[in-house]
Amino acid sequence: MSTIDDLDPNTPVLIGVGQAAERIDDPDYRGLSPVELAAAAARAALTDTGADPAAVAARIDTVAGVRQFEISTPGAPAPLGKSDNYPRSVADRVDADPARAILEVGGGQSSQHLVTELARAIANGTSHAALIFGSEAISTVRHLAAADEHPDFTEARGGQLEDRGYGLSGLISRYAAGHGLTGAPSQYALFENARRARSGLSREQYRQSMGELFAPFSRVAAKNPYAAAPVERSAEELATITDRNRLIAEPYPRFMVARDQVNQGAAVLITSIAVAAELGVPQDKWVFLHGHADLREQNLLERADLAEAPALVRAARHALEVAGLGVEDLSTIDLYSCFPIAVTVVADGLGLRADDPRGLTLTGGLPFFGGAGNNYSMHAIAETVAHLRTTPGSYGFVGANGGTLSKYSAAVYSTVPTAWREDRSQRLQEELDAAPTVAVAQTADGPATVETYTVNYGRKGPTGIVVGRLGDGRRFVATVAAGDTELLADLATGDPIGRTVHVRSFGTGNRVTVDRDRMDELFPQRVPVLRDTYELVRVRRDGHLLEVTINRPEARNSLTPQANEELDEIFDAYFADPDLWVAILTGAGDKSFCAGNDLRYSASGKPMWVPKNGFAGLTSRRDMTKPVIAAVNGFAMGGGCEIALACHLVIADETAQFALSEVQVGLVAGAGGLVRLPRAIPPKIATEMILTGKKIPATEAHRLGLVNRVVPAGTAVDGARALAAEILTGSPTSVRASLQIMNETAPFTDVVDAVDHPSQALDDLMISEDMMEGLLAFGAKRAPQWKNR
Incomplete structure (x- = not known):
C-alpha cells in the first residue's frame, strides 16, 4: 500500500464535490438557470475542500462542462435561452479564469469520462487543477417557458472553448429513426424484451422483477435531499400499470423510466496532491482514483446479441482489475439506472444480485433521484466521495452509461492513497471492435422471425416496432402495419419473440404483418396504369x-x-x-x-x-x-x-x-x-x-x-x-435490349468480360417479331412496322 509521501507530486486526487438542486414546489424555489445550478454545485465543491475557496478557484486551469440536453442534439430548443460558452459562464461565477474550457460530447458516460481524462492530464503534468460540472434546469424551463414573463438565460460569454461536438456518431441513424426508434424508452425496450425472452419469465414475472430491482432505489431517493422525486414506492406499485403509471414503451411503465424533469447540478474538483497540499486541503478530504475504464459497444442493430452488453461488463470488470480489487471488496456501488436493463446487464456481469445488501445506487437512481441529463453520474461520484470519507479505507464503484447501452465509463474510488494507474481500455476496445457483427437489411422483404420488439404508447395510440431476422440472417427494423391488430396485440400482450411474420419494404419504411396474406390485404399491389389526372x-x-x-x-x-x-x-x-x-x-x-x-x-x-x-x-x-x-x-x-x-x-x-x-x-x-x-x-x-x-x-x-x-x-x-x-424510328425491342445489356455490363471492369457477358436480352431479341420485321423491311426496302414484341 502506498503512502502519500511515496507518491509522485502529480498524482491526481479528488478534493471537493458539490451538488445543487431545487424543485418548483419548494418554498425557496428560485428558478435557477443551468449555469446558476452548475455554479451553485461548483461553489459547494470549492467549499467542500476545506480550504480557502477563492484560493482554490484561482488555481483552476481547466474547466469542463457536461452537455445539457438542450445543447446535445442539433436544433434542440432552448426556450429560455442558453450560454454560448457554458463552461466559462460557470467559471466566471466562481471567479475562476482557466486557460482551458471543455464542452464534452453528450452521453451519460461523459461525467465519469471527464474525471478519468482530467485525472490523467494531471498525472501527466498538463493540468494541475480541474473543475468538472454539469447541470439541468429542464423542470424550470418547462415551468416558466409558457409564462407571460419569464427569465432569459441567454449569455453571450464567448472566449476559448474546446467544443467536442455532440458525439452522436453511431448512436442515431435515419433507418432506426424512420421506424420509431427515436426515444430512449423504445430503444432500451428492445434490449429488455430480448433479455426477458432469454430469462424464460412471463411478462408479469419480468415486470415484477424490474419492480423489485427499483423499489430499493426509490427508498434511497426518498432520503436524498437532492432527489427530484423523493417518494418511496413498492415493487408492486412500480410494476402495476395504472393511469399514473401508464405504459411508455413495452415493458416500461412510467415509474421505471428515467426522470429528466429535474433542476440539478453537480461538480467535482481534481488537483494534483502537490496542489492539494499547497492549498491546505486536509488529507481526510482526499479521494483517489484506483481503477477506471472507458469502452464502447457496437452500433445497436449490428450487435450480435441484443440481450447482452459485453462492452459495459468488460469496462466494469476492467476498472476493478486496474484497482486490483474484486466486487466483494466494494463498500458502495452506483450503477447507471436509466432503465432496469442498464443495471441488470452490468450487475449480472459482476455477479451482483438485485437485493445485494450494499445496494446498487447511492443517489436513488435516474427514475427517482432524477436523470440530470448527461450529468447523472456526477451526482453518483459526489455521493461516493462523501460516503468514502465517512468510512476511510473503503472502496466505491461508479458505472456511467451513455447512448443505448453504448458507452460505459467505470471507476473505483477510495481514500486509500494510490499512484496513478493506466488502464488497457484501448486494447480491449480493439478486441470489441473486432467481434463479429450482424448484417443489417435497410429494406426487408419476405418471411422473417421476430428477434425482439416493443410497443410505443404515444398520443396517437400504440405503435408496434419489430426487430427481426430474414431467412438469410440479416437483421431489420419494421413497424407493425396499420390495421394489423392481431400482430400489435401479440406484441402488447403475447410472447412474440421467435414467431414467424412477413415484412415488406416501402418508401416510408419496412412494414411487418402476421403473414403474407395479411400484407397483401393491407397493401394491395398497385396496378401500373396511368390516371387521367394528377395533383402535382x-x-x-x-x-x-x-x-x-x-x-x-x-x-x-x-x-x-x-x-x-x-x-x-x-x-x-x-x-x-x-x-x-x-x-x-x-x-x-x-x-x-x-x-x-x-x-x-x-x-x-x-x-x-x-x-x-x-x-x-x-x-x-x-x-x-x-x-x-x-x-x-x-x-x-x-x-x-x-x-x-x-x-x-x-x-x-x-x-x-x-x-x-x-x-x-x-x-x-x-x-x-x-x-x-x-x-x-x-x-x-x-x-x-x-x-x-x-x-x-x-x-x-x-x-x-x-x-x-x-x-x-x-x-x-x-x-x-x-x-x-x-x-x-428504331426497334423498341432493340432499344430495350440495348439498355438492358448496358445495365447488366455496367459493373464490369474488364471490357472483354463485358462483351462476352451472356444476356437473356440477346436470346429474347433473337426470337422477337421486331428482329424479323427489321430484316424483312430492310430486304424489301420499306419502313419497318415495329410491334415491340
Whole structure:
C-alpha cells in the first residue's frame, strides 16, 4: 500500500464535490438557470475542500462542462435561452479564469469520462487543477417557458472553448429513426424484451422483477435531499400499470423510466496532491482514483446479441482489475439506472444480485433521484466521495452509461492513497471492435422471425416496432402495419419473440404483418396504369411517347413526398405499358426544370419519405430499359440535377444551369449525384461541383458530356421530342435490349468480360417479331412496322 509521501507530486486526487438542486414546489424555489445550478454545485465543491475557496478557484486551469440536453442534439430548443460558452459562464461565477474550457460530447458516460481524462492530464503534468460540472434546469424551463414573463438565460460569454461536438456518431441513424426508434424508452425496450425472452419469465414475472430491482432505489431517493422525486414506492406499485403509471414503451411503465424533469447540478474538483497540499486541503478530504475504464459497444442493430452488453461488463470488470480489487471488496456501488436493463446487464456481469445488501445506487437512481441529463453520474461520484470519507479505507464503484447501452465509463474510488494507474481500455476496445457483427437489411422483404420488439404508447395510440431476422440472417427494423391488430396485440400482450411474420419494404419504411396474406390485404399491389389526372404532375400521351411535366412552377418544381409518389406511379405505368416506348420529363414554366427537394416542406416538420425507386421515382430505379429524356428548362439544382443524371438522355435549353447545391444547405447529394456525376463527367470537375455547389451553364454541361444537346431558350421540350422521334424510328425491342445489356455490363471492369457477358436480352431479341420485321423491311426496302414484341 502506498503512502502519500511515496507518491509522485502529480498524482491526481479528488478534493471537493458539490451538488445543487431545487424543485418548483419548494418554498425557496428560485428558478435557477443551468449555469446558476452548475455554479451553485461548483461553489459547494470549492467549499467542500476545506480550504480557502477563492484560493482554490484561482488555481483552476481547466474547466469542463457536461452537455445539457438542450445543447446535445442539433436544433434542440432552448426556450429560455442558453450560454454560448457554458463552461466559462460557470467559471466566471466562481471567479475562476482557466486557460482551458471543455464542452464534452453528450452521453451519460461523459461525467465519469471527464474525471478519468482530467485525472490523467494531471498525472501527466498538463493540468494541475480541474473543475468538472454539469447541470439541468429542464423542470424550470418547462415551468416558466409558457409564462407571460419569464427569465432569459441567454449569455453571450464567448472566449476559448474546446467544443467536442455532440458525439452522436453511431448512436442515431435515419433507418432506426424512420421506424420509431427515436426515444430512449423504445430503444432500451428492445434490449429488455430480448433479455426477458432469454430469462424464460412471463411478462408479469419480468415486470415484477424490474419492480423489485427499483423499489430499493426509490427508498434511497426518498432520503436524498437532492432527489427530484423523493417518494418511496413498492415493487408492486412500480410494476402495476395504472393511469399514473401508464405504459411508455413495452415493458416500461412510467415509474421505471428515467426522470429528466429535474433542476440539478453537480461538480467535482481534481488537483494534483502537490496542489492539494499547497492549498491546505486536509488529507481526510482526499479521494483517489484506483481503477477506471472507458469502452464502447457496437452500433445497436449490428450487435450480435441484443440481450447482452459485453462492452459495459468488460469496462466494469476492467476498472476493478486496474484497482486490483474484486466486487466483494466494494463498500458502495452506483450503477447507471436509466432503465432496469442498464443495471441488470452490468450487475449480472459482476455477479451482483438485485437485493445485494450494499445496494446498487447511492443517489436513488435516474427514475427517482432524477436523470440530470448527461450529468447523472456526477451526482453518483459526489455521493461516493462523501460516503468514502465517512468510512476511510473503503472502496466505491461508479458505472456511467451513455447512448443505448453504448458507452460505459467505470471507476473505483477510495481514500486509500494510490499512484496513478493506466488502464488497457484501448486494447480491449480493439478486441470489441473486432467481434463479429450482424448484417443489417435497410429494406426487408419476405418471411422473417421476430428477434425482439416493443410497443410505443404515444398520443396517437400504440405503435408496434419489430426487430427481426430474414431467412438469410440479416437483421431489420419494421413497424407493425396499420390495421394489423392481431400482430400489435401479440406484441402488447403475447410472447412474440421467435414467431414467424412477413415484412415488406416501402418508401416510408419496412412494414411487418402476421403473414403474407395479411400484407397483401393491407397493401394491395398497385396496378401500373396511368390516371387521367394528377395533383402535382401533368401527363400527355402522344402515340408511343409519354410526356411528364412536374407542375409546381410556384415552387420552382421542387418535389414534396406527394409529388415523388405521383412521379413514381407514373413511371411504374410507363415501364409496364408495352405501347409506351419513350418518355420525356420536364418542369412547368421556363424558370426551373426542378429545384430538388422542397426545403420549405422539409422544414415544416411534416413526414418526409422518398419512394423506393428514389427521387422522382427514378434515381433508385433499377432496370430502366426504356429511354427517359430530361428536357431541362432553367435550373436543375440539387435533386433536380440528380434526376437529370438518372435519365438516359438530357436536352437543355440555353438558359439551363446544373448544380449539386446540397452543401450550401448542409446536405449531400444522396440521391445519386455523388455517384453519377463523377461517372458522367471528369471526376475532378465533378468533385469541384459537389464540394462547392458550383453552377455550370448548358454549354459547359454539353462540353463535359452531361448534356446531349443544347437548344434555344424555351425549346427544351421540342428538342426532346425531336430526339424521341429519332429513337422511335428504331426497334423498341432493340432499344430495350440495348439498355438492358448496358445495365447488366455496367459493373464490369474488364471490357472483354463485358462483351462476352451472356444476356437473356440477346436470346429474347433473337426470337422477337421486331428482329424479323427489321430484316424483312430492310430486304424489301420499306419502313419497318415495329410491334415491340
